[in-house]
Amino acid sequence: MPEATICAVATPPGRGGIGVIRLSGPDTAEIAEAVAGPLPPAREAAWRRFRGPDGETLDEGLLLWFPGPRSFTGEDVAEFQGHGGPIVMDRLLQRLLRLGAILAGPGEFSQRAFLNGRMDLTRAEAIADLIEAGSEAAARAAVRSLQGEFARTVDQLIDRLTALRVHLEAGIDFAEEPLEGLALDELSRQIEALDADLAETRRRASQGQQLQEGLTLVIAGRPNAGKSSLLNALAGRDAAIVTELAGTTRDVLHAHLHIDGMPLRVLDTAGLRDGGDLVEQEGVRRARQAMADADRILLVVEDSADRDPGVQDEMESIRRELPADIPVTPVINKIDLTRRPAGSDGGVVAVSALTGAGLETLRSHIRGRLDLSDGEAVFIARRRHLQSLDRAEVSLTEARTAAAEGMGEELVAESLRQAQEHLGEISGAVTTEDLLGKIFATFCIGK
Incomplete structure (x- = not known):
């Protein structure tokens, strides 16, 4: 158990009606009584x-x-709930420090809770x-993880793995004893069922990771297709400069927005073409x-007077230049110039950014491709969780292969x-000091 007593302001910086300072550690009672009297x-x-x-009275308020x-x-642990002025809070904090407490590092309260068995890493x-949630859906998923849904799901998988290992290892250790082991076909069946449930857990965790970090949509196409106008229309503001000059966008521009609670990072890019000056080439x-x-890529082409033949040819030409493994949504823009009907036809969305x-059809199309139809079932997850699930899946596949081939x-x-x-x-049942340092360093101070 840590020997130092830590303290920190637990409310955001700036002025507010209430300011909270937390104190945790072996000297908490002594320090709190020196400042506020009997506990x-x-x-x-x-x-x-x-x-x-x-x-001298520094402040007055509630002590817990x-x-x-x-x-x-x-x-x-003690909490001092006083007034939220920065000077008032700092005077009280300095008083705690002079009495022997030290300033808490980022996430140190939560780290101590983990080390003392009050919570697991999830x-x-x-x-x-939950604090960083950028949407209601992300907040709901974080609450589910905070209530232990993610941990329980993983623990159930671990329990089933443990039961399988007990059967196998008992048979190995006591090979000469008449122990009843699992038949190979039954062993393979149980591993396969485990693998299926692990894949479902991975899918739900992947959705939660998308909710936390958001998805990246890149708007791509030839110069003057209206990519920047589309970015501005989706963002609802002038995030990009729009002119009639080809090659206006020279760098990657970013805008953040939400579609039905999903945070999205939309990137406008330089028009794809050969030639141009050095700056435009770097932009490409x-x-x-x-x-x-x-x-996902939004492939934007400008509608043409002769409609489909020219548009389809341009789309096919650009698609050959795009990464083969990234899904693409074709978008026909500037339909106000050709009177093409707005909407979706065969996966191609026709819009006028002007x-x-x-645009609502495009938003619905994007939402339908985000794979969050059962968002109420997801739990928040991080990249490290997905990596651990992927490694576990590889090991299960190896176990199933070894069982099936009698290895x-x-x-x-x-x-x-x-x-x-x-x-x-x-x-966190298996962890390292380095991993803990990386995880809790991302927390805010006071939590």
């Missing part, structure tokens, strides 16, 4: 004057006392994700890099052990 009953708020070393281990961190990370290079990293015709119970058991270890990385 109130556990988990009850009491009005107190917060005093300096000479008895949470004796460990029944506290957020598992240690003795719940600790869900705290930060960056456009191609952005497309390679995208979750008049707004077809020996030892190899099956080892692959199952590796899968269990990878899943343990998610909750």
